[in-house]
Amino acid sequence: EAGVTQSPTHLIKTRGQQVTLRCSPISGHTSVYWYQQALGLGLQFLLWYDEGEERNRGNFPPRFSGRQFPNYSSELNVNALELEDSALYLCASSGDSYTGELFFGEGSRLTVL
Amino acid sequence: GDSVTQMEGPVTLSEEAFLTINCTYTATGYPSLFWYVQYPGEGLQLLLKATKADDKGSNKGFEATYRKETTSFHLEKGSVQVSDSAVYFCALIRTGTASKLTFGTGTRLQVTL
Numbered sequence: 001e002a003g004v005t006q007s008p009t010h011l012i013k014t015r016g017q018q019v020t021l022r023c024s025p026i027s028g029h030t031s032v033y034w035y036q037q038a039l040g041l042g043l044q045f046l047l048w049y050d051e052g053e054e055r056n057r058g059n060f061p062p063r064f065s066g067r068q069f070p071n072y073s074s075e076l077n078v079n080a081l082e083l084e085d086s087a088l089y090l091c092a093s094s095g096d097s098y099t100g101e102l103f104f105g106e107g108s109r110l111t112v113l
Numbered sequence: 114g115d116s117v118t119q120m121e122g123p124v125t126l127s128e129e130a131f132l133t134i135n136c137t138y139t140a141t142g143y144p145s146l147f148w149y150v151q152y153p154g155e156g157l158q159l160l161l162k163a164t165k166a167d168d169k170g171s172n173k174g175f176e177a178t179y180r181k182e183t184t185s186f187h188l189e190k191g192s193v194q195v196s197d198s199a200v201y202f203c204a205l206i207r208t209g210t211a212s213k214l215t216f217g218t219g220t221r222l223q224v225t226l
Contacts, residue, residue, distance in 0.1 A: 004156070033213060042218035043157075043202065056213055090156060100145050100206035100214050104156030 002027065004105035006091050012111045013081050021076040021108045025093030032074040033094070033102060034066060038087040049074055050097060078110075086112045115140045117203050119217035126193055126224050134188040134220045136177075136203035144205040146170075146179055146186040147214070151200045160201070164208065193224045
């Protein structure tokens with residue numbers, strides 16, 4: 001069974017640019033979560049999608065947005081990139097949002113110059 | 114709001130030493146508690162969990178007991194191996210709600226020969 005896959009694995013952008021990160025959940029999982037892992041800050045919750053709808057949002061500015069497609073894959077978009085957006089962006093999927101058992105991808109490492 | 118506090122790392126131990134990583138939490142009600150592990154270059158994976166007070170989660174020689182009176186969920190292992198070198202994250206989710214995981218900042222463990 002394929003795990004959670006994310007793309008791209010690494011990317012470099014400059015300030016002010018826009019980026020789109022992609023995530024494919026485990027087959028049969030309908031919930032997708034996005035987390036930001038910046039150096040020294042642990043995992044900060046960004047967004048949660050379930051059945052195509054945004055269920056919860058973390059304390060991030062509106063330039064962080066996303067969506068979930070009918071096949072449950074998801075995109076994270078970040079506009080007007082800032083230097084502090086440099087981080088590892090982790091996607092996770094779950095088959096049951098009540099359990100807390102998430103399956104993580106390996107992440108997309110974004111560097112903003 | 115919900116929060117998780119972990120001991121700061123890095124923790125450096127010799128192989129076969131005893132490991133304790135402290136974790137305390139603040140949450141409304143009675144959360145479920147988790148330890149996730151992130152090996153170098155990989156995404157997070159669930160290590161163990163406990164869903165109610167006095168439950169003990171265990172996996173791969175690691176253990177953690179849910180202590181409601183001290184709001185703690187400390188991770189222990191009797192004899193660490195070099196292969197246990199990783200970053201360990203304590204996390205919680207509110208029981209009975211479809212919600213997001215709240216993570217601690219992570220503790221890096223380095224085991225040497």
